[in-house]
Amino acid sequence: MNTALLEMRSITKEFPGVKALNNVSFQVAQGEIHCLVGENGAGKSTLMKVLSGVYPFGTYSGDILFNGEVQRFNRISDSEKTGIAIIYQELALFPELSIYENIYIGHLQDKGFLVDWNEVIRKSGEMLKKVRLNINPATKVKDLGVGKQQLVEIAKALSKDVKLLILDEPTAALNEDDSENLLNLLRDLKHHGVTSIMISHKLKEVISIADTVTVLRDGQTICTLDAHKGEVSEQVLIKNMVGREIDHIYPERERKQPGEVVLEVKNWSAYDPALGRTVLKNVNFQLRKGEIIGFAGLMGSGRTELARSIFGNSLGYRIEGELFIKGQRQHFTHPHEAIEAGIAYVTEDRKGNGLILIQDVKQNISIANLTELAEHWVVNDNAEIKVATEYKTSLNIKTPTVEQKVGNLSGGNQQKVSLGKWLFVKPDILILDEPTRGIDVGAKYEIYTIMTRLVAQGMSIIMISSELPEVLGMSDKVYIVSGGKITGELPIEEATQEKIMQLATNY
Amino acid sequence: MTFFKNISKVLQQNIREYGMYIALVLIMVIFSVMTKGVFMSARNISNLVNQMGYIGVLAVGMTLIIVIRHIDLSVGFLAGFLGAVAAIALKYWGLPVYVVIPMVLVLGIIAGLITAFPVARLGVPAFVTSLAGWLIYRGLLQLVTAGTGTIIIEDKAFNALGNGFIPDFPDMGFLPGIHKVTLLLGLIAIVLFVISAINDRRNKQAYNFEVLSMDMFVLQLVVVSAVIAYITWILSGYNGISWTLVIVLLVVGVYDFIASRTVLGRHIYAVGGNPDAAELSGINVKNIVFVVFGSMGMLSALSGILFAARLQSATTTAGTLFELDAIAAAYVGGVSAAGGVGKVTGSIIGALVMMSLVNGMNLLGSDISLQYIIRGIVLVVAVVFDVMTRTRGK
Incomplete structure (x- = not known):
């Protein structure tokens, strides 16, 4: 295995009354596709929000190391500068703006006070090529299907020289063809040196794409499995995701023959x-x-x-x-x-x-x-x-x-x-x-x-x-x-x- | 000393509710001093009430509109237009006043329902539909008064609504120069207030709810009774209670009852508090929108009647800026733009505050431009105060 690109050490994050993350450690190697799985509320999204700076440094305990250096992100733009991009389940695009405006909205190419729109459009075209989207960059985002919007999001991330791409349930709203297309793109990006973390509930996809899988449950790391050693299978994943004890906290109930x-x-x-x-x-x-x-x-x-x-x-x-x-x-x-x-x-x-x-x-x-x-x-x-x-x-x-x-x-x-x-x-x-x-x-x-x-x-x-x-x-x-x-x-x-x-x- | 401690405690806890009353009293005292007592004279107070009437009824309707998170900009020119319709019906069509008034009120309801239709059924913002109404009614007003210009109304009964006073007992020799019916009504009002306050307190105590301590309760009774007594005394020294005041009190009474006591009122505040939750609780949010805008239309018609009666004529500019005065009154009166919060009684006090400023500064002969500036400052201070006490309350 290569060296670690990202290492999260003993991350603990508390909300009033709840420990959302309890001493979670998590490592992502350079150039791999790392899947994160777990039930709803297991802490996957919270962990990614800690990583991307949505929860700023100081509101959690533990260390984030990126490229071997300790990082202190106070806001999302800090993590973006380091090369981490996160794509949420609910896409954060402006439907009424064009593709090129969406891709470069955060870092418009300027000459002095004016935006160099021609340069923006040219570069957007390059980015779209990278995500294999053959479409006019002037198209409005609202006119694209969800699958293509997802690709625009990825193009936007790539335009910022992303080193680590995080996708939160990217295929949840996609049909099979679009999903397959997206997974292929991730494999492609991997060959070009982009490391990805993918959160997904679709275990078949996870098995087909992951190099490594980490399972979270109740805010704790349960295990990290290496796909190349044949450790990943649907049964193993499910067993680790659910294995919660059923304590006897349910009132006794006489189960009668149900009525009409x-x-x-x-x-x-x-x-x-x-x-x-x-x-x-x-x-x-x-x-x-x-x-x-x-x-x-x-x-x-x-x-x-x-x-x-x-x-x-x-x-x-x-x-x-x-x-x-x-x-x-x-x-x-x-x-x-x-x-x-x-x-x-x-x-x-x-x-x-x-x-x-x-x-x-x-x-x-x-x-x-x-x-x-x-x-x-x-x-x-x-x-x-x-x-x-x-x-x-x-x-x-x-x-x-x-x-x-x-x-x-x-x-x-x-x-x-x-x-x-x-x-x-x-x-x-x-x-x-x-x-x-x-x-x-x-x-x-x-x-x-x-x-x-x-x-x-x-x-x-x-x-x-x-x-x-x-x-x-x-x-x-x-x-x-x-x-x-x-x-x-x-x-x-x-x-x-x-x-x-x-x-x-x-x- | 505990008495004064209690006073300051009660004031602090209820500063949001009492703030407006304190502001009103303060404004009145300042103007009285500055005008050497003219402001609080019988004649001026009577005048102030009549001036406030046509904005007051609009502010009452606007309260409910803002409570359900909408706005109605069309009310001013709708009032002006319907006032002109009333004048035409009286003068040119020769209809009797008891036909004209209900007819105009019904037209107002229809106008309100028309404004509501795109809002409720198609989700068009009320700002847009009512802005369209603003333009349309302004055009209609100019259209119907185009040939004649100002239409003079000669119907005495109609004009009395804006200028007349309730009749008195025949002169029986005692209390000369005093309007005795007014005095009697003031007395009845005080008795009713005291009885209902005591009943309310007993009820709350029965459920172990928090009530004012005994000394504070008595103080409240004394202060409110004194205010009612003082105002009736002033009014009875002139011509007594005006018909406008009777109408305003009736509207406020009915609307306050509907808003706070009836199923409909509860549904209106539920829709304002959380429209999604209201819908899922089985309340038909669209119907509530129709009802509230319909009532606003009716009150616009009433406002138009009061204004035309006061001027004894319909003019081509009647109703100009009424909508903004009504909205300002509602906000000064504690209505929240976030929806679900605001009392009808608060808005009427808000209207009184705003109209006192106009009236007082007119007496002082200050420039109209200064009046607008002062009213603007009072509006923003009132709302800032409201927002601050609200957040502190959390």
Whole structure:
């Protein structure tokens, strides 16, 4: 093996309450393609943000050595000057600008105060040749497909004399041809001396391209595997990615024979006109009374899209297929129709679209069902306080009074407010999207206990979760979603972390 | 001494809410001193209220518009145009006043819904649609007044809305020169205020919510009652309560009730606080946009009626810059541009602050250019103060 181009030593990065990276060490040799794999939340992106200077020197502990020298990056431009370029999953291009403007926006060739546009265009052409993109540099970026935009990003990195190229899930949004093209380009660049780090969930790609693979789990380095010694295989990777202990932190639950079907989705496909792509393809599933079904999968696999397409389709998808609630075919055009039919949806992003942070606990709990608290459209304030206080007690929401602003509560308590709001509409079907994301262990257990209580009372729950132990600990049945399709359905007795991860990374 | 400590504590905790009232009192005191008492004279206060009326009702509607994160620039010339329509209907079409007023209000609602349509259905920014409305209504106003120029309104009942006063009891010999109905209404207002404040406090105590300490509570009752008493006393020394004041109080009362007590009001503030969360909570955000713009249109019509009645005529320039005065009043009154925050009552105080500046400086004979500069400074200081106390509160 060659000498190390990059070495990260004992990197530890803490956020309030969470250790995102715990003593991670990571080495990349000159001229290799190094893949970084791990579950959602394993710390891959955080590690790359430390490396690129998004988290400046001093906010983490440990050392970064590049070309044998200790680096102290205070901002992204510092790491760029050293020759490190990072390309994020969400591309950072200006859609309304031309390709050449995008490539050189950060370092325009100038003569005095004026930009030498001819020089910029000429050089852009050279860069495009390097990424094998045969296209006029004056084309606007918005007129390119995602695959070509990705190549423009790489051309932009190359224009800055990049030595180390970092790609965060570069093929996540690409089709097979574009993906293959991109991988070939990376191999090509390798021969021209560019070292790459690629984060990917697509294990087949990782196996085909990697010289070395590092697996992260829960903010720690689990192992580094050398592909040339035959250490890398799908089984080995999955085993190392998931191997988390399932501790007994799930409440005991009597698993009864599930009742009648309360929700059924048949041949359900959805096209998102805003993004211009199909987000769900031919999805079929059933939910029975008193049952918890888990939807496992990676971020962006289409689980949230599925939930929102069922819950009133407020994102305006074009939908094909059939939805049955308690045997009746439904065509919801707004969330309030779904609510009336007995569905509730606790969102994944409680701050973004779940709660109204500037309003207090009682107003948040009552908002989805105000008419029940009103006589002739006048809200009965006392009844509202009473209801909110009931949920404060039954869900153990830790707040001095129900007049506290929700923005001042902790994540776990915010989640309970969100849950309270949806329980107050008294649904038969509860969709929980990442119900325990970003909350502490104690609050998690409380949420599980509440879920257990609700299904015992006859409610049916759809739980979307990226945490495999949680899926296995709580569900009666697991559906695995990948690329907008259901790639597997496992009864709980047959489900294991390995099987789920295999199906979730199966594109 | 604990009494004064309590006062300063309460003031510090509620500085954002009380700041505006303190500013208003300060402005009034300064002008009273500078004009040797003319500013607080019965005649001038009465005049000030009538001057404020047509901006005040716009500020009330604008509050809700800004709460749901939009803006409406068309309200000024819409008011001017609909005022002219009212004048034409009265004078040339010979329609009675009780037909004209509802008709104009309905036209206002329709105009508001038209402004809302591209905003709600197509996602066009309200700034653009209402700017188009600004141009269109300005053109329409000039069009309908083109042949005649200023249209003089002769209908006494209509003109009373801008200049008239509520009737008094027949003279019974006692309290000569004092408007007795005004005095009685002031007394009723004080009694109602005290009763509702006590009830509210009891309710909150029953739920263990934080309430003012007893001495502070009594102080609050005394101060507010004294202010009401003082204002009624001044007004009753002149012609009593004007019809404009009655209308403004009615609008503020109804809108404050809707905003704070009804399901609709809650939905409006939810949409302003987080439109995505509101939509997912089953609230039809588009319908809320229609309702709020429709109400704005109706209040624009009312503003146009009040202004035309006050001038007893419709002019070709009526409504010029009303929209900016209304927006300024709302911001001075504590409405947040980030949405979801702002009280109707605050905006009316904001309108009073801005109009006091105009009125006071007019009395002092200061130049119109200086008036604009001072109003600009007050606007920015008020909002800076608001932003600073808000961030400190976090």
